[in-house]
Amino acid sequence: MTARVALIGAAGHGSWHLRAIDALGERVRLVATCDVQAGFDYTDHRRMLAERKPEVVIVCTPPHTHLPIALDVLDAGADLLLEKPPVLSLADHRRLAEAARGRVLQIGFQALGSPTLPMLADRVGAVRSAAVAGAWWRPDTYWTRTSWAGRRGRDGALVNPFAHALMQALAITGIRPPWTLSLDRYRTRAAVEVEDTATLRLTVPDGRSVFVAVTLCSGEFVPGDISVVGDDGTAEVGYAQDRLDGEVLPGRIGLLENLLDHREHDAPLLVPLERTEPFTALAEAILAADEPVLLAPARLARRDDGMEIPGAAGLIRRAATERAHFREIGAFQ
Numbered sequence: 619m620t621a622r623v624a625l626i627g628a629a630g631h632g633s634w635h636l637r638a639i640d641a642l643g644e645r646v647r648l649v650a651t652c653d654v655q656a657g658f659d660y661t662d663h664r665r666m667l668a669e670r671k672p673e674v675v676i677v678c679t680p681p682h683t684h685l686p687i688a689l690d691v692l693d694a695g696a697d698l699l700l701e702k703p704p705v706l707s708l709a710d711h712r713r714l715a716e717a718a719r720g721r722v723l724q725i726g727f728q729a730l731g732s733p734t735l736p737m738l739a740d741r742v743g744a745v746r747s748a749a750v751a752g753a754w755w756r757p758d759t760y761w762t763r764t765s766w767a768g769r770r771g772r773d774g775a776l777v778n779p780f781a782h783a784l785m786q787a788l789a790i791t792g793i794r795p796p797w798t799l800s801l802d803r804y805r806t807r808a809a810v811e812v813e814d815t816a817t818l819r820l821t822v823p824d825g826r827s828v829f830v831a832v833t834l835c836s837g838e839f840v841p842g843d844i845s846v847v848g849d850d851g852t853a854e855v856g857y858a859q860d861r862l863d864g865e866v867l868p869g870r871i872g873l874l875e876n877l878l879d880h881r882e883h884d885a886p887l888l889v890p891l892e893r894t895e896p897f898t899a900l901a902e903a904i905l906a907a908d909e910p911v912l913l914a915p916a917r918l919a920r921r922d923d924g925m926e927i928p929g930a931a932g933l934i935r936r937a938a939t940e941r942a943h944f945r946e947i948g949a950f951q
Contacts, residue, residue: 619645620646620647621878621881622672623676624650624651625651626652626677626691627676628651629658630678632653635676635874638874639874645878646674650666663691667691674877675691677699678701680764684700684705692721697722697877698721699724699873702894703781704894705898706901706905715892718891722880722887723890723891724873724880725889725890726873727786727894727897728782729857729858730873731873732857733869734855734862737862737867741851741853741862742849743849744849745792746791747826748790748791748828749829749939750786750829750830750832750843750938752832752833752841752843752934753832754836754839757924758807758924759923761809768807770811774904775833776830777901777904780832781901783857784830784897785897786857787828787830788897791828793828794822794896799818801819801904802943803815803816803910804816805911805912805913806912806918806925806927813910815832815834815944817832818830818904829937830938831933833927835930836927837928838931840935841859843855843856844857845938845939871888873889913927937949
């Protein structure tokens with residue numbers, strides 16, 4: 619069976635989806651590409667849906683545009699692979715869930731197809747906590763690449779570049795609301811309204827917890843690995859490379875492939891919308907939080923292409939190891 623597939627948001631990260639489509643060979647036929655930029659089959663997704671009538675649509679557009687486009691796709695009778703994060707509020711999450719009744723909806727948290735997740739229970743037993751440490755570099759142009767980049771309510775290190783790590787930690791621990799959330803968020807550019815550096819702590823009444831320490835202002839790279847503590851041991855998960863305690867595991871399942879398996883053979887979806895509800899709840903809380911603290915220029919080092927926090931990687935590692943906010947370890951004071 620060959621599925622008719624279309625891609626909305628074909629520029630930029632959409633090229634990754636084009637390669638995934640190509641890798642599936644005769645299982646799929648790409649019937650249309652769509653983007654607001656010129657150079658693709660369509661610039662109007664509604665026209666594309668009406669004329670090409672795809673059976674499966676991939677949506678890879680900015681997060682704040684996901685809901686209206688997804689509703690159009692579902693209304694056209696197509697199944698949907700929707701990039702992460704699906705939506706940015708629980709109200710939109712509920713609206714999308716209602717619209718998706720009777721259709722297949724998969725969310726693009728690709729790392730949830732990792733073979734590391736099923737093996738964790740054998741390594742650590744019941745999971746008690748997960749801590750993420752990520753130190754990346756993003757230049758000034760990252761924050762000017764689109765009109766929504768760096769805008770409050772739409773962007774931020776936690777809900778966008780480190781969204782996969784955050785979702786992976788939620789999945790590993792199984793944490794869902796109600797929870798206690800505390801944040802410690804900073805920014806290095808006055809013109810950018812959201813955090814580029816942050817810590818986050820989530821706890822639930824039974825004692826399970828998630829801690830996240832991340833920055834986009836580091837001269838040293840820390841990938842965003844997750845330290846997991848369970849009743850029977852510990853493990854280190856490299857979600858991006860499918861590493862478990864240093865070993866790279868084969869067998870990651872692609873989300874488009876899994877969606878097709880679900881359509882054809884009723885295989886369980888890896889990332890149904892309901893699995894991402896904790897992420898949506900957390901994203902909504904982060905986006906509604908107070909404005910992050912603007913760091914003083916004296917604490918920063920100016921590079922040709924952006925702002926660096928000297929020693930950022932060390933701060934990230936320490937915060938994640940101690941499960942302590944930056945303010946709790948005396949950083950930036």
